[in-house]
Amino acid sequence: MPRHLFILTIFLVALSACGRNSASSSPSETGSPAPAKPQLEALATTSMLADIAQHVAGKRAHIESILPVGADPHSYQHTPQDVAKVTSSKLLIVNGAGYERFLNALLENAGGEMEIVTASAGLASGLEAGDPHFWLDPNNVIVYVENIREGLTHLDPAGAAEFKSNADAYVAEVQALDAWIVEQVKQIPAGRKLLITNHESLGYFAKRFGFTVVGSALESFSSDASPSAQQMATLIDEIKASNAPAIFLDAGDNPILAEQIADETGVRVVADLHLESLTDGPPASTYIDMMKYNVMQIVDALK
Ligand SMILES: [Zn+2]
Incomplete structure (x- = not known):
């Protein structure tokens, strides 16, 4: 700043x-x-x-x-x-x-x-x-x-x-x-509290609520960049090796990337988190609703 x-x-x-x-x-x-x-x-x-x-x-x-x-x-x-x-x-x-x-x-x-x-x-x-x-x-x-x-x-x-x-x-x-x-995330078994996101957005969330952020290849892509074919191949390998049950993307992220990852890994892709913006009306029209919505998506994918 x-x-x-x-x-x-x-x-x-x-x-x-x-x-x-x-x-x-x-x-x-x-x-x-x-x-x-x-x-x-x-x-x-x-x-x-x-x-x-x-x-x-x-x-x-x-x-x-x-x-x-x-x-x-x-x-x-x-x-x-x-x-x-x-x-x-x-x-x-x-x-x-x-x-x-x-x-x-x-x-x-x-x-x-x-x-x-x-x-x-x-x-x-x-x-x-x-x-x-x-x-x-x-x-x-x-x-x-x-x-x-x-x-x-x-x-x-x-x-x-x-x-x-x-x-x-x-x-x-x-x-x-x-x-x-804190109560909601208790539904997730400890070994499944793994987060892969497309960039370093969930670090504070992970630290507070006991998750581990895995998948460094994904983290290198900001939401305004797309991976090359070589980077994509590395990414697929890392996702498969991570044993993460799901990948989490923001609703504003590159949908092609999400689809490719889903096709090539078989890992569940949750592509509609709201991390960077509210929504007009449900499900994330306020900060508190946005957080609740995201947590419900994460818990549902990992529990
Ligand atoms: Zn961001």
Whole structure:
């Protein structure tokens, strides 16, 4: 994460009325008359972050995701509309840890002054260098919530108590999610808690819930790259040798790769996890639903 992101001017005022529609589940958008309080317009890079931040913001702010549902943050290219949104925004919430590779170019094109909150600030990667997929361990999301709460409070000090109350309530939900996952994965025999994914996305999940990530060949392919024939042959050999019962791909990943792997290994391929984006409606329309859906797919394939 380039340091220059952190020296942008902090604005403490200028709350603007909410005029945009959103797919978020903001409780303020119930069709009732406009709330008496002005609302802060804020942006988050991804749909997961926008959902988490909206839970903290409650009715005092409207959080919109820059990336549309289904877009791959690893290969996203920003649009002119994104530049306009960022230019007029007072707050931008990013995952950080190098996740948003599109962000430098976007910020160079955008004017204005904003506060940038790095949701993963304070979370040191205890895993592969630079793995940015912290949110796949709910305990890391508790840190996200705290960083987002601080950022919102900075911009809207009058909302401090409300943000604190919202954050506490959401943290309780996230803790319940963590406990639920611990119970669910008990269905998987210890020897089958093996994960092959297409890139290093499930490291924090694996560490928290007692899985082992195997299949290094797969990990070398980011979601915007495809293997060569030689790499594919190596991959097939490694998958067969790993004894992993299943391979897990994100719904946004290369489907041809998944089909080839399934054909040539006979290993079950679960190709519709949602690790990098929410979905419009079920099964992953919120961060918590996304995690539950993924866990159910993983447990079903490995138990
Ligand atoms: Zn990823």
